[in-house]
Amino acid sequence: MLFLLGTYINKKPLKLITVKKLLLPLLALLFFISCEKESYSDLQMEQQLYDNSPMTLRSPTPKIDVCHYDAENNSWHVINISGNAWPDHQGHGDVRLDDRDGDGYVPNNACDYGQQGDCDDNDAAVNPGAEEVCDNSIDDDCDGDVDEADSDCSTSCVEGEVKIDYNGPLFVAPSDEVFVYTWQLAKDACAAKSEIDGCEWYLPSKDELNALYLARNVIGGFDQSGNYPGSYYWSSTESSFNNAWAQIFGNGLQGDANKQSAGSCRCVRR
Ligand SMILES: [Ca+2]
Numbered sequence: 529m530l531f532l533l534g535t536y537i538n539k540k541p542l543k544l545i546t547v548k549k550l551l552l553p554l555l556a557l558l559f560f561i562s563c564e565k566e567s568y569s570d571l572q573m574e575q576q577l578y579d580n581s582p583m584t585l586r587s588p589t590p591k592i593d594v595c596h597y598d599a600e601n602n603s604w605h606v607i608n609i610s611g612n613a614w615p616d617h618q619g620h621g622d623v624r625l626d627d628r629d630g631d632g633y634v635p636n637n638a639c640d641y642g643q644q645g646d647c648d649d650n651d652a653a654v655n656p657g658a659e660e661v662c663d664n665s666i667d668d669d670c671d672g673d674v675d676e677a678d679s680d681c682s683t684s685c686v687e688g689e690v691k692i693d694y695n696g697p698l699f700v701a702p703s704d705e706v707f708v709y710t711w712q713l714a715k716d717a718c719a720a721k722s723e724i725d726g727c728e729w730y731l732p733s734k735d736e737l738n739a740l741y742l743a744r745n746v747i748g749g750f751d752q753s754g755n756y757p758g759s760y761y762w763s764s765t766e767s768s769f770n771n772a773w774a775q776i777f778g779n780g781l782q783g784d785a786n787k788q789s790a791g792s793c794r795c796v797r798r
Pocket residue numbers: 627628629630631632633634635646648649650655
């Protein structure tokens with residue numbers, strides 16, 4: 529650089545304006561070299577610090593957000609602390625907000641922080657976006673209602689349906705289907721009923737049908753005259769290729785009947 533500068537000075541008379549023109553790029557160059565050296569030495573220092581640092585510095589404890597009470601201002605604020613510091617904060621009644629179970633929801637908090645409402649931040653299956661499971665004694669969707677008390681577990685598919693207990697809850701339609709049917713059409717009638725209300729109705733099995741007969745006065749609406757075909761109820765249980773089981777609701781007798789004969793149909797669901 530100095531050599532080039534010397535050559536330039538020899539060829540032309542040195543004027544003040546020329547010196548200015550030369551001085552500025554020269555200073556810029558020196559500044560650039562100086563910054564480069566500084567950054568390099570910073571890097572070296574950081575590298576040394578990293579190499580000599582204890583394990584905790586190399587793998588820092590994850591930071592967590594906590595909702596912290598500021599007594600001076602009587603207000604709550606989110607502060608970001610080291611996970612190690614959490615035990616010290618517990619005594620302050622702080623609320624943790626780091627979504628421990630990773631389900632996307634944090635607990636309700638006075639800081640109005642994040643997607644709130646996680647009533648169990650140790651169980652990713654429990655949060656406001658979950659579906660209520662109706663038999664686990666847990667408020668899965670965090671709406672304050674557990675299992676059957678939750679309207680999501682409402683068991684009503686049609687008005688007046690009756691729940692009886694036969695190998696668990698068995699729900700019975702409140703009335704017979706409107707016609708008498710051959711066996712296949714009786715099965716179809718329950719399938720069609722499901723299409724209408726979205727509930728999974730089906731023609732009861734032979735044993736389920738007998739449970740209906742035993743509870744006939746609680747359920748109501750059966751033809752108990754004993755007359756064919758209205759008092760003959762189809763079950764879904766086949767006895768042969770051509771026959772299926774039916775039950776007479778006049779006397780409770782079960783017998784197999786030709787699938788082409790007529791009978792009443794009472795749909796059930798689980
Ligand atoms: Ca959570």
